[in-house]
Amino acid sequence: MADLYTVNKSPFEKNSLADAIKFSTDGAAILLIEDGVYGATKGTAVESLVTGASGKKFYALKADVKARGIAEDRLIDGVELVDYAGFVDLVEATDKVQAWL
Amino acid sequence: MSDVKKFMYLNRRAPYGTIYAWESLEVVLIGAAFDQEVSLMFIDDGVYQLVKGSDTSESDMKNFTPTYRTLGDYGVRHMYVDKESLEARGLTTDDLIEVEWEDWETEESVDNIVEAVDAGQIAELLAESDVVFSF
Numbered sequence: 001m002a003d004l005y006t007v008n009k010s011p012f013e014k015n016s017l018a019d020a021i022k023f024s025t026d027g028a029a030i031l032l033i034e035d036g037v038y039g040a041t042k043g044t045a046v047e048s049l050v051t052g053a054s055g056k057k058f059y060a061l062k063a064d065v066k067a068r069g070i071a072e073d074r075l076i077d078g079v080e081l082v083d084y085a086g087f088v089d090l091v092e093a094t095d096k097v098q099a100w101l
Numbered sequence: 102m103s104d105v106k107k108f109m110y111l112n113r114r115a116p117y118g119t120i121y122a123w124e125s126l127e128v129v130l131i132g133a134a135f136d137q138e139v140s141l142m143f144i145d146d147g148v149y150q151l152v153k154g155s156d157t158s159e160s161d162m163k164n165f166t167p168t169y170r171t172l173g174d175y176g177v178r179h180m181y182v183d184k185e186s187l188e189a190r191g192l193t194t195d196d197l198i199e200v201e202w203e204d205w206e207t208e209e210s211v212d213n214i215v216e217a218v219d220a221g222q223i224a225e226l227l228a229e230s231d232v233v234f235s236f
Binding site: 008009010012013034035038041042043044045046047062063064066067068069070071074083 | 114115116117118119145146149152153154155156157158159160162164166188189190191196
């Protein structure tokens with residue numbers, strides 16, 4: 001498997017998510033954590049970042065999604081929720097982890 | 102002559118990811134104790150501070166959404182939310198908490214002091230404030 005990229009900034013405040021998508025290879029896993037989870041929500045001005053990205057698999061950390069009051073049906077289709085154990089599984093399954101801050 | 106000043110707290114950051122929202126709330130609560138005219142403004146990612154349904158049970162952080170609901174009791178009279186910021190985030194006022202306000206002396210009350218406003222109104226509200234605190 002390719003690499004795992006974490007994004008922890010809101011897509012409205014920084015271009016970390018856009019860069020993670022732009023500068024990653026096909027098969028990349030992109031895990032949205034902390035304020036990064038806003039990038040996984042439907043109906044926003046920036047949702048095309050995720051919906052328009054091909055060849056990437058998106059994940060969002062459940063604890064951070066819940067803390068921000070984001071209901072599961074507000075997540076973009078195809079974004080997979082993972083818990084902390086799932087985060088560890090992703091780290092293990094990928095070659096390395098790179099953080100986009 | 103009145104010593105009451107118009108205080109505006111301008112919030113532009115999402116909750117939880119950084120300390121800004123929490124710090125703002127602390128300062129609002131302190132300021133409210135001094136009987137000033139206190140309003141809050143939420144712009145950009147700041148609108149996320151008022152989204153209801155927050156559950157921090159799995160993230161080991163204090164859920165401070167309930168604190169916003171009590172602001173009316175602390176004398177906060179207005180909580181303004183930028184319409185454009187809501188729209189850009191796929192949100193409406195239905196997604197936001199409601200905050201009641203009641204004057205315990207006159208028994209005057211308002212069911213919900215959270216109000217969506219446009220850019221022109223925001224500019225005027227900021228201009229007519231005596232002090233603007235940015236977070």
